Amino acid sequence: MDIRQLKYFMAIAEEGQISRAAKRLHMAQPPLSLQLKILEEKLGVQLIERNTKSLCLTEAGHALYQRAEQIVGLVDTTTKEIREFDQGLRGTLAIGSPPGIGHLYMPSRIADFHAHYPDVNFQWREGNTYRVLELLNSRVIEVGIVRLPIDSNTYELKPLLKEPWVAVVRASEGQLKPPTITLPELAREPLLLMQRQQGIFCHDMVWDALRAAKVEPTVFCESDNVMALLTLVELGLGAAIIPRSAAALKPSTALHMMEITDCKLESAVAITWLKGQRLSAAAKQFLEMF
Secondary structure, eight states, rough: OOHHHHHHHHHHHHSSSHHHHHHHSSOOHHHHHHHHHHHHEEEEEEEEOOSSSSOOEEEHHHHHHHHHHHHHHHHHHHHHHHHHHOOOOEEEEEEEETTTTTHHHHHHHEEEEHHHHHTTTEEEOOHHHHHHHHHTTTTSEEEEEEOOOOTTTTTEEEOOOOOOEEEEEEOTTTOOOOOOEEEHHHTSSOOOEOBBBBBBBBBHHHHHHHTTOOOOEEEEEEEOHHHHHHHHTTTOOOEEEEEEHTTTOOTTEEEEEEEEOOOEEEEEEEEETTTOOOHHHHHHHHHOOO
């Protein structure tokens, strides 16, 4: 394998079609198909299922994609570091954040950074905290915003804020909803909760509060997709318990946000990077903006 083949494979996996991947790579489709075939022959495994309109990764393909992300990310980071010795701040800075929180912090800082360092471009990836940490560990991104707690032995961090978790319910037409609610009152409706992620304890925090309030709710849906939960609330399928910044992701007259008064549900947010990692000059300067 070489880096070029891995980049070809990643483009095919991400685009889901060889034709779209070829267009993205500015090359013809037959040579790209040939490169995929050569890669599969070298490895002795099938990487792509070809019996559907859109291509699907096999189990081996998924494993290679995860490794390719790490390898290509490390090569790109190394190339950037070496160029910086002679060229100063330029190139691409890769960052990550969860939806909602990232929108609070990133755009204004990216704009300010661009004003000072116009030769630096950005790759901004979104995902939950677990995904952001995964991208940091594989060196795909250099810095990311996460919800705490995370392992302080593995990551450096700068705290950004603490925010409460709130209840979001469907607004009734012509009927005023109160600004606050208790957990027993909230548990009368089916609940829509954030899904448990490996190493991320916000899910447990909500359940601990429910147990402390001695309520046994009916949980209709758990998801790591906040927008999906808010859409379910709009459809009248339950009440969501989510961070306040996440509740602001979907401005809608059909949604009503309430403070939860009988418990202290809150999570801290920080910007983080790997301990011991040599950060690029661009990443160091970007962190200074926090």
